[in-house]
Amino acid sequence: MQNNESTVLFNELGLPAPILQAIEAMGFTQPTPIQAQSIPALLAGNDILGEAQTGTGKTAAFGLPLLAKLDASVREPQMLVVCPTRELAIQVADALTEFASQIKGLKVATVYGGQSYTPQIRDLRAGPQVVVGTPGRLMDHIDKGRLKLDNLKACVLDEADEMLNMGFLEDIQWILEHVPSDTQMAFFSATMPPAIRKVTQQFLKSPVHVKIAVVREAKANISQRAWRVNRIGKTAGLERLAETLDYDAMIVFVRTRNDTLILAEHLLSKGFPAAALNGDMNQSDRERIVDQLKNGKVSILIATDVVARGLDVPRISHVINYDLPTDAESYVHRIGRTGRAGRSGEAILFANSREMRSLFRLERATEGKIETFEMPDAKQLGQVRMERMQTQLKATFENQDLAKFRDVVASFTADNEWSAEDLAVALLFQQQLKQPLFPQADPVDNGRDRRDRGDRQNTRGRGDRFERGDRGARRGDRNERGGDRGSRADRGQRRNPGDFDTFRFEVGREHGVGPGDIVGAVANEINIDSSNIGHIKLFDQHAYVDLPKGMPKPVFQKLQQVAIRGRKTSPSIASEKEVAMAANSERRAPRGERGSQARRERRPFN
Template sequence: MNRFEQFGLSPEILRGIHEMGFEEPSPIQDACIPAVLRGEDVIGQAQTGTGKTAAFGIPVLERVDPRQPVVQSIILAPTRELAIQVSDELRKIGRPKRVKTLPIYGGQSIGTQIKALKQGVHVVIGTPGRLLDHLRRGTLSTDHVEMVVLDEADEMLDMGFIDDIEAVFRHLPAQRQLLLFSATMPSPIRHLAQKYMRKPRYITVSRGEVTVPLIRQVYYRVLESTKVDALSRILDSEEVELGIIFCRTKKGVDELAEALQVRGYLAGGLHGDLAQPQRDRVMNAFRSGEIELLVATDVAARGIDVGSVSHVINYDIPQDVESYVHRIGRTGRAGKEGTAITLVTPREMKQLRTIEQETGVRLNPRELPSLEEVAARQQGTWMTQIEEVIREGSHSLFEEMAARLLEKFSPEKVVSAALSVAFSDRFAKFDSGYNFGETGAAPGMVRFFLNVGRNANLNPQELSKAISEHAGISPRQVGKINIYDRFSFVEVPEDVAPFVYEALRQSKINGSRINMEPARPRGKQESRA
């Protein structure tokens, strides 16, 4: 597969790609970037999580002339969240070239957006409705627009934006390049392509027939903010002989390897920026068992053939199904048992379901081990370490302190407290950053308010199913549900509430976009709604 350098990109864009930590194009990027750079209209059929943002974003940024403070590309996105996400990724890649991007969407002051447009913007990423507002007001000029992108076109169709999209197209120059990306190709999308595109190149990444080896495959629901702590707890509860931990970027490898080393794990990082002597040193240490955890990118892990890898851990979920299959195939070799663990954030549940669907294997959900379970598993290891220190006599520095403590407290309390101090870094309690407060829920539960009810043809079974699918929890875990004409309430257990909140507030149910927030104590929110 080509590296990014072989696309003939400018040094500034290559530097932006490098700073993002991308090492090698994903299949959709490898197919799309050359075609777009040649000036062809492109239809890309790709799922979320395949790297399609960079597939259109890199050539968009490459074509921008930063010396001209005018809008040169417009990207349409179905939601404010996606508009912000795309703008952020393009801003980071385009930073060395000084490309200015601006997300525009409803709910934000249009005056603020007008002011930003007047100051000079190169790429605008917006929702159809708000883009149309600016075009009709004359606050967004399309005179210099050369490229237009429709991202997640089928989502925009589902949300009823097809008329707005057509209205936006009527304001665009006749001579412009059009890129359309969609996970599915329903007839209205095909009609749109036929009407506005010129001999489009159709690109879809053929996944082919993917097979998965016989490996124990599990996943854990995690929040981005507590990912390292969650990984540490999993590592402490598993019997890892040698493990490979996959990260998406080189920067991610460096940060995770350092975080694990600080926590006392024998870990080393491997990615494409390492000099050959460094790579050899890390790999030799891994093969000999001097380091137990190899943190690596997909590219750096190619060619690694270590037969005794007991665990593969997807710290970042892979971009495509082939990568997942290649990753987990590094364990369970030569008839040995292997374990593949995937950490899944709320935004990645959809990608997990795609992997399951295309491999034909259902990954087993696991609850994160409790502190008590980890302590029970680690007791034998800790006792061995302490016995070795006693035999070696390397604890004399602390004998006077021990004697003074024993004058005040029983031996059991002193030893217990000393162990707590010694291993406290492994027992940090998760802080999800969420404090939902008093929501009027049953004990041990959190109650949420949703902005849809019977007006969206919602019933308790559908809501319970949606929570289960988006958050990956059992429908049996969903508590009391109250559905009214224009809003609903639902209770979920406290331990999964942050995950349910992050997963559902960005989703749709029956075609309606969900706004979710912690409920107020009973009575207050119902009367307000």
């Protein structure tokens, strides 16, 4: 079946009233081609194989008809959606929740690696009818009996080809083998490689094949560049771009609503005309901010994906991906805010070392090349500031009446026995205090910042935890890789003791805990970016975790609530001596005894 034209309306497809009310409230009346063909087939009870490019509306294509078939009075999982990445899982779950907003009692749960098990177990016990997750964490919950599939009515594989590219084929097969044989199946994929066809033949029964031809749009004139984040950090990097780029206006994309406020406030404090745009704002405030962007009162807009979709402001010349997008579709929407109507634009990504390795996915989605670049260093930044100041002074000489000020200079020099040059130097010094003409030299990076070293040590051989789904996190969950977060950095470069406090957590290898569990639980509980978590030293019964020094009391109280794999961590500040003694004790232990329990726990999953 192939047809790219849709002339029907949603209310002609046989969807029940609650679903129609929800999508009407969202402003949708006409389905996309993939939706127009998939919805009737799924409502009729057919298995389906959907082949369509990213951005064609696949979530609604399977979500609307399958939600319509669920029984909200039965508090058991009836619909399972498997996604390749945690970000896509969250996005799909949010969309399904919105589609089901008019179905009383229907709940959607999301499970993925890198997050503490505690909230996920709580959500599963609450009896959701829909469960969305990534392969590794779904397998864990199924294997432990926390996710029961006895009442499952429908199972969806979203972006099946992406899961194949990420090495999830065996995981997918394992999950599908645990699905009841009479479950309705729906596979959606942008391409159809042989391995996916093989899985289709194994698990789908006489599927309806819906194939939507690829629509080639005129390629926008957008150059793409990526910066590997180093020791100066994302915020300082953004400041440097705001000073050195020749831009009219830029949108900076961040992950959360709170991030928009924090970053916009920071830039304003540095003198940049910035503003936040997020979903918590009412419509009038959002319209006011967009008007300010259009008329030049705001030149840097800090925004989340949702509110910036469809935004068309001609003066946007740059898009900065401060946080990497959740998926390729989001990236395409982001960079589409520039280079519109024949204009040129530039998209810049901030990525750590792991994320840099996954940029090929974004290149494939845009059919473009992402070039790497180096952020201007302190010396180059100072040179830009000097040139800008010289330009400003020249404009002042040419356009302002300075006669009265000449009198002031003459008076100052006479009263204080200064030369005019001495006075000019002193005034120049005062002028540049906020933005020094000679910025402090950048910290030595040696090609790898400490954080990236720890990431690489923690993920080597496991893939990218963020861009490659939760495959790496799943292995961390199962403790398939031993070792301590950042241990290579420990050997190669010492951290500054003044930056962190070391906390002792009462969980360790023998509890099946890995560094990924600790990062996910701490970041989630105290709302801290994982990049701000330092070294993690893992032992049999406990772990030492470096967290930013000077933690406020309310944050420390939240930290006390952190639980990992159902165990209270009871964090307490550890002394340097205690950490050193524990490390020495570990080194003195016979090699075969180190982490032996952890290895025994790993064997069943090899």
